[in-house]
Amino acid sequence: MSQKEPMTPRGYDELLREFKFLKDVEKPRVNQEKQRAAELGDRSENAEYHAAKEKLRHIDKRLFYLNSMIEKAQMIDPSILDHSRVHFGATITIMDVNSEEEFCYTICGTLESEPENGLISVHSPLARGMLGKEEEDEFSVHLPAGKKSFEVVKITYIDVFSLKKNIRSEKDFGFK
Numbered sequence: 001m002s003q004k005e006p007m008t009p010r011g012y013d014e015l016l017r018e019f020k021f022l023k024d025v026e027k028p029r030v031n032q033e034k035q036r037a038a039e040l041g042d043r044s045e046n047a048e049y050h051a052a053k054e055k056l057r058h059i060d061k062r063l064f065y066l067n068s069m070i071e072k073a074q075m076i077d078p079s080i081l082d083h084s085r086v087h088f089g090a091t092i093t094i095m096d097v098n099s100e101e102e103f104c105y106t107i108c109g110t111l112e113s114e115p116e117n118g119l120i121s122v123h124s125p126l127a128r129g130m131l132g133k134e135e136e137d138e139f140s141v142h143l144p145a146g147k148k149s150f151e152v153v154k155i156t157y158i159d160v161f162s163l164k165k166n167i168r169s170e171k172d173f174g175f176k
Contacts, residue, residue: 006088008075026059033055088107097150098148103118108121133152
C-alpha cells in the first residue's frame with residue numbers, strides 16, 4: 001500500500017476542485033479543440049491538432065497525479081490537535097541560535113506548501129527536525145547552507161489557509 005500523504009481538509013478540497021475542473025471542464029474543451037483541428041484535414045502538418053494532443057497529454061498526466069494524491073490523502077484537522085508540541089498544521093516561530101534571527105513557518109502537506117510564504121512541507125528537513133519539539137527545545141538540521149541549530153520559540157495554530165486572500169481559481173491551475 002502506498003504511503004499516506006497528510007493534508008488539511010481545505011487542501012483536500014482544493015485538490016478535488018482542481019481534479020474536477022480538469023476532468024469536467026478543461027479536458028472536454030481541449031478534446032473539442034482537437035476534434036475541430038482534426039476536421040481541418042492533414043494531421044501530419046496540423047499544428048493546432050498536435051498542440052491539442054499535447055495539452056491532452058499534460059491534462060491526463062496531471063489527472064493521474066492528482067488521482068494518486070487523492071487516493072493517498074490523509075486528512076488531518078490541525079485545529080483539534082494538542083498545540084504543546086510541533087505537529088502537522090502547527091505554526092512555529094523558531095530562532096537561529098547563532099544569529100538570533102526569528103522565522104515563522106506552518107507545517108502543511110506537500111501540495112499545500114509554499115515555502116516563500118512560510119508554508120513548509122511536512123516532509124522538508126526543517127519540518128522533520130521540528131516535529132515533536134516543545135517550546136524552548138533546540139534542534140539541528142542539515143540545510144543546503146549547512147547544519148543549522150534552532151530553538152522553538154512559540155507553537156500556535158493559525159488557520160493560514162483562511163487568512164489567504166485569494167482562493168485558488170482555475171487560473172491558478174494554469175488554465176484560462
